[in-house]
Amino acid sequence: MSLPPLPTSLKPFLKPYLPSNSNDNHITLTYAQSLDSRIALKRGLQTKISHLETKTMTHYIRSKHQAILVGINTVLVDDPKLNCRYNDEDNLNLNGIRPIIIDPSNKWNYDDSQLSKICEKGEGISPFILIDESITDPKNSNKLKEQGGKYISLPLLKNRKNNWEIIIKKLNELGINSIMIEGGSTIINEILEYPKKIYDVLIITIAPIFLGKEGVEVSPNKQIEFSNVNWWTGIQDSVMCCTPKE
């Protein structure tokens, strides 16, 4: 499905929060939530939250980054395409966006995924899948190799609550400097409450809906304050951009 045009006011609104060069060291944490801070109706249920115009915005933001990072549960539940379908003269990343999947226990069958299918058609970039170093014999995916993706072994589980520096350092070594982190809730909560500042910018789309108590919640275990706060309002959703307070 093609995307509707990006509302013109969004480009100047987002500009101060996006990398000016896709090679900049820049981490954007972003997601869409309900009024009660839920990002899905239930665990295991794919949920449409944002309006189409903010969906276009997500693809516009992707066009400014080298990689998009998500957790394995998001991949298993949503089977996302993780590509960038926004293209105009402003696109900083003409090679497309590289999906990074954190899958420490190597659960994902890449060959069956929507992503592997769109990569076959040249409509996406094959992922780098981060697995724990204890997995010595990862699922053998010829497709992944043929398409240019790979497994990357890291000490994820030994450092389970303290491994974000390891992950970011490895991605930087691979030449990936601008990263858009899109979820799910485990990753977002962990990054928000992480003792060191991992992200530069937070962009939240807020939709006018309550998803209720069974919803998948984003709510870190501590108070967090922000600076440089700005709001944009569209047909249905509002978007908040800010930076974590130093």
Ligand SMILES: NC(=O)c1ccc[n+]([C@@H]2O[C@H](COP(=O)([O-])OP(=O)(O)OC[C@H]3O[C@@H](n4cnc5c(N)ncnc54)[C@H](OP(=O)(O)O)[C@@H]3O)[C@@H](O)[C@H]2O)c1
């Ligand atoms: N509304 C939105 O914007 C949005 C965006 C994305 C996702 N979602 C929704 O979010 C839900 C999924 O969220 P979720 O919290 O269940 O899962 P998730 O955050 O997608 O994935 C969590 C899993 O990833 C692995 N992981 C994440 N960080 C890790 C780290 N630092 N080190 C090692 N392993 C790590 C762990 O896998 P193991 O359990 O294998 O150890 C962990 O349980 C889905 O319903 C999806 O639709 C919504």
